[in-house]
Amino acid sequence: MIPRPYSSFFLFPFSFFLLAFACSAPVRAETRAVPNAYPTIQAAIDAAADGDVVLLKEGVYAGEGNRDVDFKGRKITVKSETGHGGCIIDCRGLGRGFVFQNDEGPSSVLDGLTIVGGFTDASGGAIFCSRSSPTLVNLVLIGNRARQNGGGIAIAGGGPRIGNTALLGNVAAAGGGISFRGGDQTVVNCTFNENTSANGAAIYCEGGSLTLCNSILWGDKARAQLSIGLNATVSVTCCTIHGGPAGVRGAERGGLFWGQGTIVMDPLFALPGDYHLQGDSASVDGGTNTPPGDLPARDLDGGARSQDGDGDTVPRIDIGAAERSRVDPILAAAPVRLEFFGKEGGPNPYGEALSIITPAAARSSGRSPKIAHGSRSSRRRAGRSGR
Numbered sequence: 001m002i003p004r005p006y007s008s009f010f011l012f013p014f015s016f017f018l019l020a021f022a023c024s025a026p027v028r029a030e031t032r033a034v035p036n037a038y039p040t041i042q043a044a045i046d047a048a049a050d051g052d053v054v055l056l057k058e059g060v061y062a063g064e065g066n067r068d069v070d071f072k073g074r075k076i077t078v079k080s081e082t083g084h085g086g087c088i089i090d091c092r093g094l095g096r097g098f099v100f101q102n103d104e105g106p107s108s109v110l111d112g113l114t115i116v117g118g119f120t121d122a123s124g125g126a127i128f129c130s131r132s133s134p135t136l137v138n139l140v141l142i143g144n145r146a147r148q149n150g151g152g153i154a155i156a157g158g159g160p161r162i163g164n165t166a167l168l169g170n171v172a173a174a175g176g177g178i179s180f181r182g183g184d185q186t187v188v189n190c191t192f193n194e195n196t197s198a199n200g201a202a203i204y205c206e207g208g209s210l211t212l213c214n215s216i217l218w219g220d221k222a223r224a225q226l227s228i229g230l231n232a233t234v235s236v237t238c239c240t241i242h243g244g245p246a247g248v249r250g251a252e253r254g255g256l257f258w259g260q261g262t263i264v265m266d267p268l269f270a271l272p273g274d275y276h277l278q279g280d281s282a283s284v285d286g287g288t289n290t291p292p293g294d295l296p297a298r299d300l301d302g303g304a305r306s307q308d309g310d311g312d313t314v315p316r317i318d319i320g321a322a323e324r325s326r327v328d329p330i331l332a333a334a335p336v337r338l339e340f341f342g343k344e345g346g347p348n349p350y351g352e353a354l355s356i357i358t359p360a361a362a363r364s365s366g367r368s369p370k371i372a373h374g375s376r377s378s379r380r381r382a383g384r385s386g387r
């Protein structure tokens, strides 16, 4: 018996059911791995749909497709697999890191990266946001430069939320760390250190409003860390600012609202150009546990917020990007790797001496904190010659 083909009458309800199921089934968000599945960050973003995660494996990302990366309006998260320390976007002076210029909102998230060497003749050395409101969290922006505004980040309109981020050693004509123009901006638990500009070493704000909370603005006291331009209002709560209210440029224009808990004492960074705090810093437990938005559960390094840093049994968030733990080691070291070599034909084993000068000792002696090493025999010789 030859089987009869299915009649169209039978197929119609079945195919309708399939179509209805396809329309109602939720679209699964995808994780797009770089560089395993996509050669560059931009290639992964171009392929992504709203809700996807672009996940960056540990490594250094450079070259076309890994700089001037454009979110293109997608509601996606671009983040590292292991945190900012192992994921470096190295712009090598050839462009910016990321651009948001297509009405991105809070669902466009950049999380857990380090961006270095960004440069632009315009504004926004590492990140440029134009009329967009992305979420920028857990970032470290080091040594980026803009000829105009915002060595680290430039924001023109919109209302990005910037949190748990360190801006270190960035340079611009105005706003060495971040420049704001218009919009309604929020900066929470960020650390600005050693940024440079003649007009707001850390922040320049022109027009719009800025809410600044639980953040450190520190560096060269000769330069105002915060500069307020025309038609801007800045609200400061629980911050550590070099020079205090007197060091804010443009405050006399009436746009500065100096809230509770703001500290003018040295935050005592563990190292120059660093963002970690020493245990006796006044910024430890100096923040408010009710900042704008949600209290972050983690700090820039992934440590728990909020911790009791001063031993009064009350967990309170620290000011800045990093939360100090009472069990943190008390020594800080800048090199991530120390190597010792023996001389060919020299003694075996070859004697080495390692000396560590703590930041506190360095301040009292006028020297820079450092780790030095040399052969034991050469140090003995140096000691004898000094007698």
Ligand SMILES: [Ca+2]
Residues within 6 Å of the ligand: 284, 285, 286, 306, 307, 308, 309, 315, 316, 317, 318, 323, 324
């Ligand atoms: Ca704390």
